[in-house]
Each structure stands twice: as C-alpha cells, then as structure tokens.
Amino acid sequence: MTSEDLYPVSRLAAAQEATAKAGLDALLLTPGPDLRYVSGYEALPLERLTCLVVPASGEAYMMVPRLELAAAQASPASRLGVEFVPWGETDDPYAAVAARLGGAAKVGLADRMWAMASLRFRDAMPGTEQVLAGTVLRELRMRKSPAEVAALREAGAAIDAVHRQVPGFLRPGRTEREVGRDIAEAILSAGHHSVDFVIVGSGPNAASPHHEVSDRVIQAGEPIVVDIGGQLHNGYCSDSTRNYCIGEPPAEYTRYFEVLRRAQDAACAAVRPGVSCESIDAAAREVIAEAGYGEHFIHRTGHGIGIETHEEPYIVAGNDEPMEPGFAFSVEPGIYLAGRHGARIEDILVCTDGGGERLNNTTRDLVVV
Known part of the structure; x- marks a missing residue:
C-alpha cells in the first residue's frame, strides 16, 4: 500500500x-x-x-x-x-x-x-x-476506498496488539498514569506514528467516558476501562476500547456488562448498506434501555474514522444518512454508573456489500487479570 x-x-x-x-x-x-x-x-x-x-x-x-x-x-x-x-x-x-x-x-x-x-x-x-x-x-471522505480500508485494518491490528499487552501492565498499587505511560509506549512500538489518546479509567473514573488518566491508585476488584488510539505513518487512525478487572468484579458490574455485550453485538449486526446511521444507534440503545440502564448510556453509539479519529458519519439519533459500502466508524455503546464504575466496548467497523466487518479482533469479554 x-x-x-x-x-x-x-x-x-x-x-x-x-x-x-x-x-x-x-x-x-x-x-x-x-x-x-x-x-x-x-x-x-x-x-x-x-x-x-x-x-x-x-x-x-x-x-x-x-x-x-x-x-x-x-x-x-x-x-x-x-x-x-x-x-x-x-x-x-x-x-x-x-x-x-x-x-x-x-x-x-x-x-x-x-x-x-x-x-x-x-x-x-x-x-x-x-x-x-x-x-x-x-x-x-466518508466513502473509504479499498486502500483506505486496508489502512484502517492495519491500524486496527496494531491497536489490537496493544490491548493484548494491557493485562501485563495492570496490578494493584499502580496508578492510572503509570499504566497509561506503558500503554503509550506500546502504541508506538506496535507501529503507530503518534499516540492520539490513552484512557485508563479505574473504579469510579470508569464512569467518566473521556477521563484519560490520573494519579489514582488502582485497587483489586475494580473495573478498568482502557480506550486507546493512535495514528499510523500513513495518516490513518486506530481506536478501540476494552474492559479489565484486577480480580473478581462487583456482581452489579457483571450484570450490566453482559447487557453491554449484547447491545454492542446488536449494533454491529445491524450494519448493512441502506440502513440509517441512527438505526444502528437505536439497536444498541434499545437493548440497554430494556435492561433498565438507558439513562446510563450518555453518548452516541459511534463516530466515523479515517485520517481523523472523529469524523463523519456519526452514529447518533437524528442522523438518517444511509449506510454505504466503505463507511468506516466505531460502534461503542457504554453504561456508566456515576461514582461507582462503568464500561464501554468499542470496535471499528467498515460497511461492506454484505454487512459490517469488524476491524478489531481482540476479545470483547471482560478480561480478569
């Protein structure tokens, strides 16, 4: 390429x-x-x-x-x-x-x-x-060429390689900032030209979608949201969110994490040419609302991605733009319980003639370290 x-x-x-x-x-x-x-x-x-x-x-x-x-x-x-x-x-x-x-x-x-x-x-x-x-x-810009899709697939594989290393960075007593520093180095080592963002949200910080990092010390039994991305030398971006816990997570968290898994799967399954962007958002939102967590899903389901991490099309209510092959975007529903914990699962997808192809392929299950 x-x-x-x-x-x-x-x-x-x-x-x-x-x-x-x-x-x-x-x-x-x-x-x-x-x-x-x-x-x-x-x-x-x-x-x-x-x-x-x-x-x-x-x-x-x-x-x-x-x-x-x-x-x-x-x-x-x-x-x-x-x-x-x-x-x-x-x-x-x-x-x-x-x-x-x-x-x-x-x-x-x-x-x-x-x-x-x-x-x-x-x-x-x-x-x-x-x-x-x-x-x-x-x-x-919304309609990615085969070369652009290949570049995004390469970016997805690179950030997947970083997520596979994250469990080795997590242990009680480390701060979010220390873990974030290790992740940033891994992003560059995995082939990115630059680090665009590193979010390490532990415990109550996991309930803040754009928390980034802090000097908070990570404790055993706390869910941790890790949302990371960077840009390759060719200009195309990666973005993926996974969830971790050091030891067994709270029972309440386990319950709504399974809801979140079903919501993300439903939204990904809804992707195909001709459907509206807002219908993909609705597919995730319906699952979360039916389980009683609707008020805790506080952002859109996704955003386009290419040479910017956030670009069109936006997967949000009110956007009736029909999907076309070549559209590339995130699917990232989240559930956030303020003051306690939260979770988000994010993959980059590209719309194909037959549906949606995920460009991120690490496990979407909660990773217990």
Whole structure:
C-alpha cells in the first residue's frame, strides 16, 4: 500500500467537481486533515500561511512560505502538478489569494483552519461568504476506498496488539498514569506514528467516558476501562476500547456488562448498506434501555474514522444518512454508573456489500487479570 494508493491524484479533481456542485468558488485548505486528504501533504500548522487553493474551475495552486517550499515540493502534493506559489516574510499571502480569486462570492474554509487565518481571509475578502469545506469534502471522505480500508485494518491490528499487552501492565498499587505511560509506549512500538489518546479509567473514573488518566491508585476488584488510539505513518487512525478487572468484579458490574455485550453485538449486526446511521444507534440503545440502564448510556453509539479519529458519519439519533459500502466508524455503546464504575466496548467497523466487518479482533469479554 503506497502513498499513491491512499492519496490518489484523482482526489483533487473530485474536490474541484464537488466544489462546483456545491456552488462555491473555491476551497481554501490549510494544514490539517482536509489538506492532507486532498493532497497527501502533512504540512506543519504554523503562523505562516500554507494554503491549497482549489477553485471550482481553473488550476489549483498552493501558497507556501518560501522557507517551506522545499518541504512542500518533496511531499506527495508534488504529484498533483499544482503550482507552488512561495511567499516571503514581508508579503501578504492572504491578499495574494484574494487577488487571484478575483472577488469570489463564496469559499469553503478547511474545517480545522485556525481562527487567525479565517479572520485574515475575511479581512482580505470582505464581500466573500465563508462556509466550512467539510460540507463539500464530507461526501468524499466518508466513502473509504479499498486502500483506505486496508489502512484502517492495519491500524486496527496494531491497536489490537496493544490491548493484548494491557493485562501485563495492570496490578494493584499502580496508578492510572503509570499504566497509561506503558500503554503509550506500546502504541508506538506496535507501529503507530503518534499516540492520539490513552484512557485508563479505574473504579469510579470508569464512569467518566473521556477521563484519560490520573494519579489514582488502582485497587483489586475494580473495573478498568482502557480506550486507546493512535495514528499510523500513513495518516490513518486506530481506536478501540476494552474492559479489565484486577480480580473478581462487583456482581452489579457483571450484570450490566453482559447487557453491554449484547447491545454492542446488536449494533454491529445491524450494519448493512441502506440502513440509517441512527438505526444502528437505536439497536444498541434499545437493548440497554430494556435492561433498565438507558439513562446510563450518555453518548452516541459511534463516530466515523479515517485520517481523523472523529469524523463523519456519526452514529447518533437524528442522523438518517444511509449506510454505504466503505463507511468506516466505531460502534461503542457504554453504561456508566456515576461514582461507582462503568464500561464501554468499542470496535471499528467498515460497511461492506454484505454487512459490517469488524476491524478489531481482540476479545470483547471482560478480561480478569
């Protein structure tokens, strides 16, 4: 799997076509996932403007600080055949983009564009309406190519390898932070380029879905939620949650963990082309609600994943987007009893012609250490 497979030059033409279809004059893509998706260039997010200008018609070009020109030319963006327009320290690149666009009525700004750059573009083009580029690029980014699915499968296998090591990091008397440090090292050793997040929630901290880590000392008999993810060198992300306990867990926890297992299985089984995103959320939520834990499932069932850990489509009530082959997303229902403990089971799935393929394959059972 090469950079050309994951970041094909055809994406630029697809982005231009989508820009025109949306009635925009251009996309302005600064460093971040939108720029990387279209060009393959992982540009540094700095105060000096780097911006790929994708007009609805005509030739795209990239404004780039002169001192970063060589890096841009050495990046996958060079395969696009776009003009690199270097600018010097005393130049105004925002004014230069405005002049070349020639009074654009409406432009799409990269979703992760810094406010500093957005406001500078607004000053340079006071009569131009600004919207999010994501309204245009979402249709492209949601539909993963076979190469992208292969990259996500690789990421899933890498994070699975880390979860297999987690029991060896857990013992009474260690802090969440100490365990988290070991996990972060394992994420990098398993082939990730970077660690995006490490959640180690023990005891009552397991009832906080985005707890991360603390100096709390882990005790025997406490459930532990471990939610981890990172990014591979190719830019694609992993994300998986498993549950552990040092010694026997509380009986109450065991009861609702079995409910959670059934809910996650039900949501995964509901995945197939044509069903709505919200129906997958409902499949998990119905099982949990019928068991009396509905009020303790406090977040959506899932999120899309690709070159961002969280991207579209979102698996949540109100999203009637129909599933299509190539959609990749998490299925991660949770039950959280505030002040006591909690659990979440998360796999990444990809929608296929025949249903849903799980990209995480470690045990979903509670692992008792």
